[in-house]
Amino acid sequence: MDEQTAVPFIDVTREVDLAARFPEAVIVDVRKEYEGYIVNRDRLIEVATAIRDELGYDYLSSVTGVDYLPDGVMEVVYHVYKMTGGPGLVFKTQTPRDEAVVPSLVPVYPGADLQEREAWDLLGIRFEGHPDLRRILMWEGFAGYPLRKDWQEAYFEEEGKPFKNRWPDGQVYRIEDKNPYENNVQYPADFIPEEYEPENDALLYDSLKRSIRGRDPELETDVVMVNMGPQHPSTHGVFRIAVALEGEKIVALKPVMGYLHRNHEKIGERNTFLQNMPYTDRLDYLSSLSNNFGYALAVEKLMNVRPPERAEYLRVIMAELTRISNHIFAIGTFLNDLGAYFTPALYAIKERELILDIFEATTGSRMMCNYFRFGGVTRDLPEGIAEKIHRLVYDRLPQKVDELDLYLTNNEIVRSRTEGVGVLTAEQAIAYSAAGPVLRASGVPYDIRRADPYSIYDRFEFDVAVRYHGDTYDRYLIRIDEMRQSLRILQQAIKDLPEGSIQEGKPQYQVRVPAGEAYGRVEGPKGELGYYVISNGKPNPWRYHVRAPSFINLTGYETMCVGNKVADVVAILGSIDIVLGETDR
Amino acid sequence: MDLGLWIEWIVKAIILIVVLLIGFMYLTYMERKFLARFQNRYGPNRAGPVGLLQPMADGIKLIFKEEVIPKQADKLIFILAPVITVIPAWVILAVIPLGSIQLFGRTIDFSLAGDLNVGILYIMAVTSISVYGIVLAGWSSNNKYALLGGIRSSAQMISYELALGLAFVGPAMMASSLSLARIVEAQSKTVWFAVLQPIGFVVFLVAALAEINRSPFDMPEAEQELTAGYHVEYSGMKFAMFMLTEYTKMIVVSVIAATLFLGGYHFPFLTDRWPWLGPLVLFAKVIILLFGIIWVRATLPRVRYDQLMALGWKVMLPAALLNVFITAGVMYVLGMIA
């Protein structure tokens, strides 16, 4: 690859100066180690529209809130990017903590939908004008906003908690002990399980009814509400989809999540920076090494370190192997969702196992790898593993990817089930902040490895996979394409793997992270995985936010599903490829 | 009626039921074993040598399972539905001809009902009422998934019954009889009707898969959409009866397919020489067909409900009709020549 195409998309001719464009509404963020602009909240929509339309930042990557308790303000942070590539733009808006209200950006960036709901849910920032502002990860009626710094957890909360005993007097009890239904079968006298409807579901059903569209005007029919999940074999975990059906046709759909919520971000803000690393494994538990990667990048930006050469190569090798294992598994389970009785899934798992063998040998664990460190990786490749990877990426995997392609791609039933189903156009995909394979299958050739290269991806020769129909079939095909491209990267990386150190400086248990903010993002297998980290110089992060692709890709889920049949709900979900550990965090 | 006939009937009925029960048990084993080999696995291999006792273990487990009846279910129908499902699957085999031998000085026909002159109609009649169990199970469970499964299955079975019935017409015309024994005889004189009636045979196989709700047409119990469809609320032996029905139906359609299109109990030269081989020949043909059904399940994804209906009405039905017309035309022309 020649120099010109290595970083092809960056538009350097146009200097962004938002503060000059809106002198009375926008100021430059001058806090130390902070970047971007602070926008007056009254003119947020106007400024955001200008950012999108005039400056061309058409893709809203991440929305999150930060609670600056000492200053008494809440800040909402927006990261936007151009779909033509290049570095992004950060803008923020501030609001008093007690009366936290910010205009919603959903009219400008529809992709803010779920993310604003999350900020409302966890931080209590009300987004005025949001079409459907309900709690999303916590349940309706939950007391308080857990990510606020003055929110006290139910049983204990001590300052500087990470190193203190959780139960100071040794008195431990479980919440289940206080549950009135403790034996699972004893209900209150007048409790009829069949008629019980959780009172807070009323909001969900209201919202579902409001968004019904596309009903057949000719036929007089009833709309049936069906809840798929949270106990359902095809939702890839405890995920619930409330659908309104007219016959077999979907007229409205709402994803309901949070059943696996553990407030990963709150935990992250209590842990030290390094303690967080194994927690990131549990986000998308099928691709822990990619999760490590993003978090390491964000913290390394704050610490201003770069890993040594060999560690960079090892990172790329591990991340790309993860992508293959994730995609092959995604295709297997996707076929399962189409009703192929486990056969493709088991063939896919067989190859995935071989990749996991390498992870196990190198990192010590098959799934929860916990491999990355700030400025390096934990372990070098053991003896013989480099050759094993070599054999895998040169011989076995290319052959197996071809085999999958051969048997599945032209299967009559697969094609008739997926072609033209669940279409997301390029405009919609960008608007809904879809990322990764979902975005690229819609005809947007946006891959962070190429558009805004991190680590050493600018050294490898590979193509950005792109497909143009935006349907379920293309989302399947794009994964095959991406596996082939990953194999190309791997073949180059394993060949050029240099010798040398794998850790910059001395490995430390406690890293010192200077105050500041950083947003590190990687092209994870499921899409753009971003970490927004704020340090105030203390051992643990002040704010730790994860931009989870599994979560944000669901923003466009309803649009993809409406008008299709109920069987397609499952197929489309399978083609988005979510992992609930990441969706619910 | 003489006593001998009664004894003969009872003995044959018991043998048929025992064969079907054992067939069901070992069909589950066969399916699990084959599926496993299709999928890089071993399949059941713990209970008994190479897992041969697995069906017993499953049976014992299901007997001791708690039977859950949903509170809002319609209890009478909920309990009756599995029984209603099982009966058609069992009685349908009564008319299958199996050949006959001379024993104790009398001609013993292996088949239960003997040579019924409306055998095909009997099969049609029984298949047409076999949907009730599923529909009633779906309705009485008071569960949306179960109801959707029940509705799907009734629509599906009605649609495919037409194609199935028309696929019967070909062999009946060629044998000039509705009696299954005549049809087998006609095949023993010429060749298998699968050769003479290729369209009819394919239509029959596809429609039969849909009729017994097997993959890729397993809409009523589509796990990925309806969790388990009509039997989602069933447990224990009632659940086992649905499974029993499903597998018995697999055997039944294989037997019917073998009888109508693959020469039934007859095999050239073999059964002419040794008539007692008849049931065994049929058994071998059935095993091959069952293997095909399992193979399809292991490899194909499920079609969508609307695609299934479109296939049934827009492809299968016209194809079956066309087959009838072609058969009639050819027979008429041949009759003119002769």
Added chain:
Amino acid sequence: MIPDLILFFGLALVAVASAIGLLLSRSAVYAALNLILNFTAIAVFYLVLDAPFLALMQVTVYAGAIMVLFLFVIMLLGAEKLSTGPTLPYQRPLSILLAVILLLEAAYALFFRSSPGAPPAPALAGFGSPQAIGETLFSAYLLPFEVVSILLLAAMVGAIVLTKKPRRRG
């Protein structure tokens, strides 16, 4: 003779009981199930009368196809939960009148038209066989057969038209 009588009265009991059950059951689904049972019992009657073709047709068409569609509709519409609408005021007297007329006709036929006590003529050879029915249906009764098929087609078209909402203009 005795087994035949037992069979006959057993069947008669089932047929009459299921007919009464059909009339009396409050739930539409149970009514439909009773009707299916009734149809099946009548099919067995045909079988006893040496008409296997008719018997199996009864099961296939009535118990199989038509009643499945009935159940289908009942379930889809949730009709089993609907309360019965207001009855017509003259419904009851009219039904009694019709029943009396039917009884009188039956009595007339029984006592005056047929010679009492004479054994029924034995069925002809091949009576009720598919062949005999086919020949009769497609020769003597060809016109009614075709007319009925057109009638059914018209009914089908009518059903489709009825499901559509009246199209509003403008």
